[in-house]
Amino acid sequence: MSTIPAPRKSTVRLFMENIKDYLSRIVGDALSEAADIAGSDPNVITASRPEFGDYQANGVMAVAGRCCRKPRELAEAVIAGLRDEEDLVASAEVAGPGFINIKLRDQALIARGNGVLHDPLSLIPPDSQPRKIVVDHSSPNLAKEMHVGHLRGTVIGDCLSRVLERLGHEVIRQNHVGDWGTQFGMLISYMQDLGEDSSDLQTELEDLETFYRAAKDKFDSDSAFADRARLSVVKLQGGDPEYLSAWQRFIDESSRHCQEIYGRLDVGLTLADLDAESRYNDDLEGIVRELEEKGLLQESDGARCVFLPEFKGKDGEPLPVIVQKSDGGYLYSTTDLAAVRMRSFDFKADRSLYVVDARQSLHFQQVFAVAQAAGMASAEISLEHIAYGTIMGKDGRPYKTRSGDSVKLADLLDEAVTRAFELVSGKNPDLDEDERRLIAENVGITSVKYADLSKNRMSDYVFDWSTMLSFEGNTAPYLLYACTRIKSLLRKQGDDCSVNELTELTQPEERALLLKALQLPEIVEIVARECYPNLLCNYLYELSGAFMRFYEACPVLKAEPRIRNTRLALASLTEQALKQGLDLLGINTLERM
């Protein structure tokens, strides 16, 4: 990273409140006063159209309705009562039925910009109320290889973790992998049949998907094997050392595979974040006992269940949450209750986010409700299912290849990198091959991540190789390309120019870019609260667009010195916003591409 010289003036200020929060506060105060209603919401948003100014306050009309005032009159009173201690507002005007359109002073924007150049990390100030937050994400089943279905939860959870950490929260990542289900009996027996020390086994474990399928085929076709497999589960869960060690061998192999994928994806999950189902094995009996002691447990058809009035099944019958099967086995819900308890009382988390497929929303509603009813979660903890939609095929069904198997995540990434290498080799043949390979690895993988992160997480989306691996338009390469253009400028600026300070704005493209760059913290705040990474993607795409337009319209290196300095400073400010924003998405910038 290039070091950024501090501005010469000693008057640099740092701003701990972003522009939107600042305006919300001063307009809100003025509105509350003018309407004599404490805590009135000014509803300040960025202007919906440029001719309205930079920001607009939409809240006056609603408040006017409540206090029986004419909206435009009230808006005038609000403007008259503004106490703008930062001197940020150039003009505030009433428009239409009672909007307040706000235009900001160039010099105030410049002051904020220089503050960021002086201390780049001040661009995203920490949250004033740091919390402890669990982010449960990725959570693959270790019996099989990771497939495209695991992409969303992995990258969305990683992004949210990064955003929350950046805001100063203590984030506890948890990877709730499936490692304890009945399938593991089958896999253990299959391993034993191959001979645990044989080289065959080692080779077969190289490809978990094939291994799983082979075991499954045997399970389906060989009833003696199936019996042994079922026995293996019992032995395993009963703690038989021989079975445990076979199981451990498999889990290690599978975890290693996951870590490989995480490494390629540049996802922060480590083995230390593993929160496997098996971890809770010894707690499950206690969970059931506790439910019984609290009088919440009922027996139904031999299974032990919790019935809550708010859940109804088919025909309006009460719907149970089964915590223990009639054969004595425990279930997903039981494990999740144990996990809630740990997160709430051992970790003492303020929020616990579950980044999990939307199809499990009923399950989480039930687990959260039972946990609250049974006191397994404190009253304060916020339990949130961060649901995401399914990746669909062209046929509108959940994505599968023709053979019926899901596409391996590793294969998708390989394909992305291959295509990126072809592209970079075509675009920039002068770079040596090693660098082209590094660029391709970055571009290919980040394109896949970005393609997912940039979509609203609630929607199902159709998987399509060409959009997933597109390198034009609203894609990771567009953002990376903006960065390389900036870096190229900064490389070429030479040593003669060490001043890194904004002085005056002469072109509208400069102003638009500066304002946009300063808005990063506003978006980060929303993402932390609402957990929608696509908002950050949209913002970064707009920021890059603002830079591209600036780049086309405003020559930098050839401009006269004063303007050149400001434009270079603007470029490095933009670089900071892009770099820091991309870092929150888990994307590293490139020097050239």
Next chain:
RNA sequence: GCGCCCGUAGCUCAACCGGAUAGAGCAUCGGCCUUCUAAGCCGAGGGUUGCAGGUUCAAGUCCUGCCGGGCGCACCA
């Protein structure tokens, strides 16, 4: 049957607790490289936001009812 989610341009998606004339990308057509990386920029066409009501100064957004799609609903995770 009940519940959750979704329905926006030919395709894939946006639209910040309801805000002014619904925005991008891809695809199509047309312009811009002897000047800082053309993975770029500028422009054109393309919409009754599934349908019908309702609430509101204001509805893609909230409410009701239909239509269409996805998912879930007792011992899998």
